[in-house]
Amino acid sequence: MSNKIDSKTLPDPLRRRLLAAGLASAAAVPLTAMASPHRHGGHAGHGGSQGHQHGHGGHAGHGAHGAEAPPYTADELKQAMGYDRLEDIPVRGPATAVDRLPFTERDGVKEFELTAEAVLWEYADGQTVMAWGYNGQLPGPEIRVTEGDRVRIRFTNKLPQPTSLHWHGLHVPFAMDGVPGLTQEPIQPGQSFVYEFEAKPAGTRFYHSHGSHHGDESVQIDMGLAGAFIVEPREGERSYDREMTLVISEHQLGEGSANLSALGDHGAHHAGGEHSSNYNLFTLNGRIYPDVKPFKVREGERVRMRLINAGSMSIHPMHLHGHTFEIVAIDGNDVPDVARQRRDVVTLASGERFDIEFVCDNPGVWLFHCHELHHAAMGMIMLVEYEGFEVGASAQPATSTGGHRGHRGHH
């Protein structure tokens, strides 16, 4: 039994990385024949999006097009990203991202500015995926306020498609809930909408697109439209010395940086239910291993991790090496001391949040990763690094023993 990825289904940049890391098995089938079976020259003149269904089964087995052939047409690129050419889309990444969204205080209200826009997001150093990001980043910048604060979010839609903004886990007034067709009209490209509410209750919440209608919410989330919204309690003492927020997302990467949630012929943005879900890129705070920013801790500290599954579908059993943690909050709500589970795996379904805390009593550089190991192989690993710990000094080389000489290796 092997946990290796069948790399022939992966886009080229991912495949090369995984092969290099020994996490994928080399495929005999030419990659180009498999990575984008739905887009090739024969379709160049198809009549646009209407009736454009997935499953061009008749084309299986071709393989004539080149490695760089993008799985989309110029029309589709324009429709999904608002740009005529890939080269025109701004590249954004950790260098331009902010962890926390700044605000201005006016008449006792904390005012934030959020813009949804199309970018090429650098999910790993030098590698990009088409994305829709709040303020151009994945995840969107963390909004952090105190319980009871009055907040006003001025939101602008610079996407080529209508959208909306929902406050997940917050008790907002009905008209502020961001559900298009129910609480408000969808926000059209170029339009703005002002959300205003009292931040409550305290806890790990998040914000995400609710689509332009119920049928494309998953597409918009898969394109990257989600971010943390942390409401700190107004009273009570902090139980931890240090904290971090971890937003989990999933994407469908194709050739040429294509994000197949909005591109290719999945029909994702045309009709509800057409959205495919062949996720092959699982990000932690918008990045994949080894380019995920590590959580740096110090021996003796008690630390909190706020885990948010902002993905639209997958379930992630997140596992910490070398420590036992306590689940201190579920969906943002405190768990009483006597009811706290002590775990080393916590499983997050879509939309769930878990706050975990542990004492840093075992110096090292430890993995925190998804134990659905295909997800780990495709990026879902983060390091918890103790300050001052040297990996090289303690890494032990493997040695062979006489009795096993000539052993052929088992499975």
Ligand SMILES: [Cu+2]
């Ligand atoms: Cu997972």
